[in-house]
Amino acid sequence: MAMTMTQKILAAHAGLDEVTVGQLIEANIDLTLANDITGPVAIREMEKAGFTKVWNREHIALVMDHFAPNKDIKSAEQCLECREFAKKHAIVNFFDVGEMGIEHALLPEKGLVAAGELIIGADSHTCTYGALGAFSTGVGSTDLAAGMATGKAWFKVPSAIRFVLKGKLSPYVSGKDVILHIIGMIGVDGALYQSMEFTGEGVASLSMDDRFTICNMAIEAGAKNGIFPVDDRTRAYMQERVQRPVREFTADEDAVYEKTYEINLSALRPTVACPHLPENTKTIDELEHIEIQQSVIGSCTNGRIEDMRTAAEILKGRHVAQGVRTIVIPATQAVYLQCIREGLAEIFVEAGAILSTPTCGPCLGGHMGILAHGEKTVATTNRNFVGRMGHITSEIYLASPAVAAASAVAGYICAPQDLK
Amino acid sequence: MAMTMTQKILAAHAGLDEVTVGQLIEANIDLTLANDITGPVAIREMEKAGFTKVWNREHIALVMDHFAPNKDIKSAEQCLECREFAKKHAIVNFFDVGEMGIEHALLPEKGLVAAGELIIGADSHTCTYGALGAFSTGVGSTDLAAGMATGKAWFKVPSAIRFVLKGKLSPYVSGKDVILHIIGMIGVDGALYQSMEFTGEGVASLSMDDRFTICNMAIEAGAKNGIFPVDDRTRAYMQERVQRPVREFTADEDAVYEKTYEINLSALRPTVACPHLPENTKTIDELEHIEIQQSVIGSCTNGRIEDMRTAAEILKGRHVAQGVRTIVIPATQAVYLQCIREGLAEIFVEAGAILSTPTCGPCLGGHMGILAHGEKTVATTNRNFVGRMGHITSEIYLASPAVAAASAVAGYICAPQDLK
Numbered sequence: 001m002a003m004t005m006t007q008k009i010l011a012a013h014a015g016l017d018e019v020t021v022g023q024l025i026e027a028n029i030d031l032t033l034a035n036d037i038t039g040p041v042a043i044r045e046m047e048k049a050g051f052t053k054v055w056n057r058e059h060i061a062l063v064m065d066h067f068a069p070n071k072d073i074k075s076a077e078q079c080l081e082c083r084e085f086a087k088k089h090a091i092v093n094f095f096d097v098g099e100m101g102i103e104h105a106l107l108p109e110k111g112l113v114a115a116g117e118l119i120i121g122a123d124s125h126t127c128t129y130g131a132l133g134a135f136s137t138g139v140g141s142t143d144l145a146a147g148m149a150t151g152k153a154w155f156k157v158p159s160a161i162r163f164v165l166k167g168k169l170s171p172y173v174s175g176k177d178v179i180l181h182i183i184g185m186i187g188v189d190g191a192l193y194q195s196m197e198f199t200g201e202g203v204a205s206l207s208m209d210d211r212f213t214i215c216n217m218a219i220e221a222g223a224k225n226g227i228f229p230v231d232d233r234t235r236a237y238m239q240e241r242v243q244r245p246v247r248e249f250t251a252d253e254d255a256v257y258e259k260t261y262e263i264n265l266s267a268l269r270p271t272v273a274c275p276h277l278p279e280n281t282k283t284i285d286e287l288e289h290i291e292i293q294q295s296v297i298g299s300c301t302n303g304r305i306e307d308m309r310t311a312a313e314i315l316k317g318r319h320v321a322q323g324v325r326t327i328v329i330p331a332t333q334a335v336y337l338q339c340i341r342e343g344l345a346e347i348f349v350e351a352g353a354i355l356s357t358p359t360c361g362p363c364l365g366g367h368m369g370i371l372a373h374g375e376k377t378v379a380t381t382n383r384n385f386v387g388r389m390g391h392i393t394s395e396i397y398l399a400s401p402a403v404a405a406a407s408a409v410a411g412y413i414c415a416p417q418d419l420k
Numbered sequence: 421m422a423m424t425m426t427q428k429i430l431a432a433h434a435g436l437d438e439v440t441v442g443q444l445i446e447a448n449i450d451l452t453l454a455n456d457i458t459g460p461v462a463i464r465e466m467e468k469a470g471f472t473k474v475w476n477r478e479h480i481a482l483v484m485d486h487f488a489p490n491k492d493i494k495s496a497e498q499c500l501e502c503r504e505f506a507k508k509h510a511i512v513n514f515f516d517v518g519e520m521g522i523e524h525a526l527l528p529e530k531g532l533v534a535a536g537e538l539i540i541g542a543d544s545h546t547c548t549y550g551a552l553g554a555f556s557t558g559v560g561s562t563d564l565a566a567g568m569a570t571g572k573a574w575f576k577v578p579s580a581i582r583f584v585l586k587g588k589l590s591p592y593v594s595g596k597d598v599i600l601h602i603i604g605m606i607g608v609d610g611a612l613y614q615s616m617e618f619t620g621e622g623v624a625s626l627s628m629d630d631r632f633t634i635c636n637m638a639i640e641a642g643a644k645n646g647i648f649p650v651d652d653r654t655r656a657y658m659q660e661r662v663q664r665p666v667r668e669f670t671a672d673e674d675a676v677y678e679k680t681y682e683i684n685l686s687a688l689r690p691t692v693a694c695p696h697l698p699e700n701t702k703t704i705d706e707l708e709h710i711e712i713q714q715s716v717i718g719s720c721t722n723g724r725i726e727d728m729r730t731a732a733e734i735l736k737g738r739h740v741a742q743g744v745r746t747i748v749i750p751a752t753q754a755v756y757l758q759c760i761r762e763g764l765a766e767i768f769v770e771a772g773a774i775l776s777t778p779t780c781g782p783c784l785g786g787h788m789g790i791l792a793h794g795e796k797t798v799a800t801t802n803r804n805f806v807g808r809m810g811h812i813t814s815e816i817y818l819a820s821p822a823v824a825a826a827s828a829v830a831g832y833i834c835a836p837q838d839l840k
Contacts, residue, residue: 069747069774069782069789071491073811076792083743097745097789098772323503325517327489337769340760349757352518354489357774362489367787369489369517372496391493 002252004160005227006195009135009249013118021159021256029059031112032147033121035103036064036075039082042122045145054089055151061093061112062086063103066360068096071367101332101358104128104216104300109332111241115230115248120147125300125382127218130227131211132234133248137225158224160195161186162257165202167266172416174310175210176302176380176400179217180271182263184281191223194258197251198228202265208237209306216301217382220278270415272378273398276386284415290397294325294377295408296389297401298356299363302380303331305338307401312344314405314416315351321411326353327369329361353408365389378407422672424580425647426615429555429669433538441579441676449479451532452567453541455523456484456495459502462542465565474509475571481513481532482506483523486780488516491787521752521778524548524636524720529752531661535650535668540567545720545802547638550647551631552654553668557645578644580615581606582677585622587686592836594730595630596722596800596820599637600691602683604701611643614678617671618648622685628657629726636721637802640698690835692798693818696806704835710817714745714797715828716809717821718776719783722800723751725758727821732764734825734836735771741831746773747789749781773828785809798827 001018003011011019013027034042039062054060062082067075079096086094093112100106104125107113115133119126122144129136139153147153163182183190196218198211206214211228218226228234230248238246269283297303297311308330320326328348330336336358339345348355361368363381371377371390377397379389384396397413406416421438423431431439433447454462459482474480482502487495499516506514513532520526524545527533535553539546542564549556559573567573583602603610616638618631626634631648638646648654650668658666689703717723717731728750740746748768750756756778759765768775781788783801791797791810796817799809804816817833826836 069745069776069787070792070810071787072790073792076790076795076810080792080795096743097747098740098774320518323516325489327517333769333774336775337766340765340769345760345765346757349753349760354518354753354777355756356489357776367489367491370492370496372490372493372500375496375500390490390496 002254002256004195004255005197005229005249005251006135006160006225007157009116009118010155010157019157021157023157024154025157026152026154027118029120029147029151029153030117031059031061031119032144033061033103033107033119033123033126034144035066035123036068036078036082037066038122038141038144040078041141042144042148043081043085045142046149049145051149054148057090058092060091060148061107062091063095063106064097064100065102066364067366068100068359069357099333102300102303102360105303105331108132108212109334114238114242114246115234116246120144120153124219125216127223127225128212128216128300130215130218130225131208132238133228133230135225138219158193158195159258160197161191162260163196163198164200164260164262165198165265166200166262167202167264168205169265169268172402173268173270174400174402175206175213177268177271178265179214180273180281180398181268183217183221183278186221188220188277188279189222191221193224196221196223196226203228204231207306208233209304212304213301220382270400270403272403272413273384275384275395278384278398284403287413290376290413291411292324292378292407292413293375294369294371295404296327296362296369296377296379296381297404298329298331299360299381300331301382302401303329303335305335307380308335308339308344311401311405312347314402315353316347318351318409320352320408324408324411325369326408327356327362328353329356330358332358362389378404378413380404422674422676424615424675425617425669425671426555426580426645427577429536429538430575430577439577441577443577444574445577446572446574447538449540449567449571449573450537451479451481451539452564453481453523453527453539453543453546454564455486455543456488456498456502457486458542458561458564460498461561462564462568463501463505465562466569469565471569474568477510478512480511480568481527482511483515483526484517484520485522486784487786488520488779489777519753522720522723522780525724525751528552528632529661529754531663534658534662534666535654536666540564540573544639545636547643547645548632548636548720550635550638550645551628552658553648553650555645555647558639578613578615579678580617581611582680583616583618584620584680584682585618585685586620586682587622587684588625589685589688592822593688593690594820594822595626595633597688597691598685599634600693600701600818601688603637603641603698604691606641608640608697608699609642611641613644616641616643616646623648624651627726628653629724632724633721640802690820690823692823692833693804695804695815698804698818704823707833710796710833711831712744712798712827712833713795714789714791715824716747716782716789716797716799716801717824718749718751719780719801720751721802722821723749723755725755727800728755728759728764731821731825732767734822735773736767738771738829740772740828744828744831745789746828747776747782748773749776750778752778782809798824798833800824
């Protein structure tokens with residue numbers, strides 16, 4: 001029977017020749033992930049269930065990123081709990097302050113996720129790794145506990161929606177605009193428990209960072225996962241980082257998709273998701289005049305080096321507008337170091353932005369840029385729910401790094417082309 | 421009648437020819453300072469007292485540094501309150517995210533404080549500016565409110581203790597060791613409501629950053645202020661930053677001091693203040709083996725460029741010990757930028773430390789490195805009171821940047837000379 005790319009990965013990990021939509025399977029996991037918020041919950045669940053050992057100390061990742069460096073005593077205690085667990089079980093991939101970065105940027109960078117693998121993470125944006133041709137999805141902390149203990153997880157095989165990409169993105173239009181456009185089109189439940197499979201000749205022109213951003217936000221359309229085919233770009237990315245053998249899966253020619261959408265990349269415009277849902281999208285041309293008090297460039301969605309380069313290109317020789325706190329957060333220590341080496345860090349500070357150490361920080365209202373009442377922010381993050389970044393009357397406009405940087409300079413939301 | 425340096429500045433600002441110890445005077449203020457914690461309190465007090473105008477919009481500084489970039493909704497609201505006040509009164513020296521730094525490093529750097537001036541600040545470490553030969557002291561928010569409204573403040577003229585500095589500091593011994601040694605000698609109430617006046621041929625060898633650090637911690641001996649004579653180093657520092665005329669005061673030859681201490685700088689050793697008081701000092705040679713989980717290099721005490729250079733010199737080509745979160749926080753955007761340009765930022769990140777955007781952060785348990793139960797930290801900050809940086813069972817060892825950097829590498833508190 002014909003299978004999608006996702007279904008093939010699931011079948012292989014379940015030791016089955018084929019799987020069908022809706023089938024319940026038990027699959028072998030290649031990696032489990034938890035962070036400083038979900039880790040402690042998973043650890044306690046695991047211990048409560050009587051497990052005293054982890055299934056494989058090399059295939060568990062624990063990343064201290066959400067409230068680290070610790071914002072308060074509670075978050076310090078949570079990190080300590082993860083640290084002690086990591087020590088007790090000799091967990092190889094425990095990432096603490098100084099080594100860490102935002103989990104979904106860090107794991108691909110460290111070569112811990114690769115094509116054909118199956119990854120579960122106690123964080124909704126675990127779906128990011130689909131950019132590499134992996135199946136990865138967010139799970140609850142209890143499921144993660146079981147995964148850490150047994151190396152296995154249950155799945156219901158998802159159906160799929162196909163997005164056929166054509167053409168090529170215009171300057172200052174990026175992966176973020178692609179995924180915002182799609183979510184605007186299909187809605188925040190448009191892909192509920194389905195795979196979003198990206199394909200078509202347009203894929204080749206998308207950078208890896210574009211693809212990570214697109215898969216990262218698959219969950220914002222309700223998807224179980226997002227996934228890209230493996231091509232030369234993927235292989236080049238993995239070649240630098242992944243030592244172990246990699247397995248490539250491709251969808252069958254006659255795989256069944258519940259829907260197929262054609263996306264003309266060439267026609268896309270900078271796109272903004274207005275409060276309070278990622279589906280409330282407008283192109284920059286349709287958007288009214290929105291003054292902002294803050295601009296955030298970072299997160300697991302848009303904190304990679306390409307995002308930093310785009311923002312720096314726009315901020316270079318310019319200064320942020322009076323009254324716009326501009327917070328740039330490279331996603332990992334490696335990206336941060338690269339920002340220093342390439343001169344981007346200098347550009348940011350000279351432009352009046354601040355450069356934070358890697359952290360999820362303000363994205364989830366953690367720290368490093370929380371909003372007061374009535375304040376508006378443009379942010380390259382992934383969710384603009386009520387109160388997500390601070391006071392319940394504050395407002396978040398989701399956009400690309402190009403738009404966030406340009407808006408910081410203008411003082412209102414605009415595209416780089418609108419700057420003098 | 422003979423007067424000390426402090427008394428002369430007070431007399432001049434009160435329009436008097438002379439003042440005597442214990443006299444109550446009303447003096448003109450050159451600058452008032454508040455931050456995102458004390459600012460809102462002072463603003464409300466000012467309005468409660470019926471004042472609708474500030475005395476001089478150019479002589480008020482408001483610095484958003486303690487919990488900025490905002491760690492939570494409450495701190496965001498506090499910054500917003502300051503921001504609106506600054507806008508309403510067209511305050512010239514309002515420093516927000518992107519322009520800001522830790523107040524006591526920022527004000528000297530911006531040339532807002534100078535020799536002979538009188539500065540009050542709603543922050544206990546306002547005494548820092550004595551390094552420039554100014555009289556500066558911390559006041560409560562209500563006193564600050566009156567100062568912002570009237571440009572005047574009441575003082576009781578303090579008596580003085582004289583510290584005669586001789587000799588020259590050894591390598592890796594700095595201003596921090598001088599002041600810790602002194603506090604260890606006289607105790608945390610050793611200079612209660614007195615001036616600490618530093619003098620002697622040893623002064624000349626102390627850098628401006630050493631002097632800032634020394635005056636900064638005068639309050640930790642209970643002093644009203646700390647003050648250095650103005651010399652060529654001071655003049656050179658001010659020449660780059662201060663445009664207005666500067667007035668130099670010198671103590672009378674026969675000024676009266678309650679006590680005189682001679683400090684032989686050459687004999688000083690790296691000094692550490694053990695929990696839970698700054699007076700609990702030991703030299704590095706006397707200290708037992710103290711393992712640490714964190715090292716913090718920054719704060720208004722030790723976040724200046726010289727501190728960064730010292731730390732970088734030690735961290736260069738080395739790596740912090742496993743399990744030691746090493747948090748480096750340049751005190752201002754200018755220091756941060758300098759760290760990037762001089763290659764220090766790169767050294768820190770390569771060594772496994774993180775570089776935070778300027779903030780008071782962990783020093784007062786704000787954010788960016790709070791301690792869990794039982795954790796120990798070495799820190800270049802100014803107070804090691806119970807629970808100051810986190811859980812009440814955590815412990816803080818105050819030290820210089822050299823010791824903090826070396827300890828990060830070793831995993832336990834030591835001097836740079838102890839490293840392999």
